[in-house]
Structure formats: C-alpha cells, structure tokens
Amino acid sequence: MLVAAAVCPCPPLLVPEVAAGAAAELDAARTACSHALGVLAAARPDRLVVVGPADESGRGPHPQGSRGSFRGFGVDLSVRLGPGGGAPSERELPPSLAVAGWLLEQTGWADAPIEGLGVGEPLAPERCLEAGREIGARAGRVALLVMGDASACRTLKAPGYLDERAAPFDAEVARALGSADVVALAALDAELAYELKASGRAPWQVLAGAAEGANLTGTLLYEDAPYGVGYVVAAWS
DSSP states (O other), X not given: OEEEEEEEXXXXXXXXXXXXXXXXXXXXXXHHHHHHHHHHHHTOOSEEEEEEEOOGGGXXXXXXXXXXXXXXXXXXXXXXXXXXXXXXXXXXXXXHHHHHHHHHHHHTOOSSOEEEEEEOTTOOHHHHHHHHHHHHTSSSOEEEEEEOOOOSOSSTTSTTOOOTTHHHHHHHHHHHHHTTOHHHHHTOOHHHHHHTTOTTHHHHHHHHHHHTTTOOOEEEEEEEOGGGOOEEEEEEO
C-alpha cells in the first residue's frame, strides 16, 4: 500500500558540483526536495521505490546500490541508489535516478530498502498507470520518490524554445501534484507532454496508478521555471 510520495525535478543542475557557479539559483528547489524526502521518512515505509524518466539503456528496474555518475555533465562525481551491499548492477543509473541517489545521500536515507525504476517517455498512460497499480498493490508500507520535470518551453532561451501552451500545462501539473489529484494526473495528455518536453509525464502517471484508493493528501512545496524549465516539488502523505 502506498503511504507517502515525494515528487522532485531531476535536472543534474540540482547537484551543486554540476551547477558550479549557478548552484545558488536552485537552493530553494533543493531545500524543497529535502522537505519532501522528510515526509517520506516520517511515513516509515517498508520500501522506497524511486521512479524517473530514462532512455532505452536505463529503462526497467535498478536494484539498491546501483551506481550512477555525472561524468557526462563534466563532473567526476559518482552516486549510489541507496546503500550498497546487494548484487552489483552492470547498468548505470539513468540521470534522473542518479539525481535521486544524490538527494537521498544528502538526507542520509537509511529508513527502508530502495529500488529504482526507469520509465521511458513513450510509455502509454495506461501502461504507466498499470505499473503504478502493481507498486501500490505490494504488501507492506510503500513510498515513492518520483523524479521528473515539467515543460522545457517556458521562455525563448528554454531548451524547447517558447511555447504558449507550456505555462498552462505546468500550472495544471503543479495544481494536480500539489493536491494529489490522481484523476488529473492520469488524464495528462501524453502527446502534448512530449511536444513540451515534459519528462515527468510518465513517472507522474506511475504515481497516479500507485495512489489509486490510497486517499493521500498533497502539499505543493515549490514551483518555478528557472532556465525556462518547469520544476515542481510536492509531498503526499
């Protein structure tokens, strides 16, 4: 049963070593992520499942202790998804789960076993919901850490350039995540999300599936669009 969830953005820029001189610009987002992870810890889950967007090489399960790095972003920094000790994984964490691993390291997470799940952007909404339902149906107290960004089209200098549909899309995402509106998340338009480069769509719909019937309430902790990309932090409990 799902007992809590935290929703965080997944730009590598959240890691100060990657952001370098611009690190302070995301201090508020980092603080909000820390608060969201605190909600997960307070729920005392038996297992934490970390879900984030991934390309083909990073899709599927990632066991506890899997390694990731930020070398592709010019920084010689490695992370683990939770404490090591399990069988080593041959696959490297996708960037979204590497960012999650870094966030968990910052909070010293040791409250429950961890596993990761990389989901592909093309995954259809119903398949995302079904994957979430499988997580939510597990025995014991399950928590989710859901990584993903909103649109990348909020300004002229954004990665996807300016799209007038981006701000309304992000506003609805922030409203749904902040109020734990499972129905609204399930109804997100996958094609529109793809056009707006919103990497969080599939992970958010996994969350929606997992939270069906859980009657959780949500709190919006952060919503902004630095660098023209929508970042949302929310906590459900």
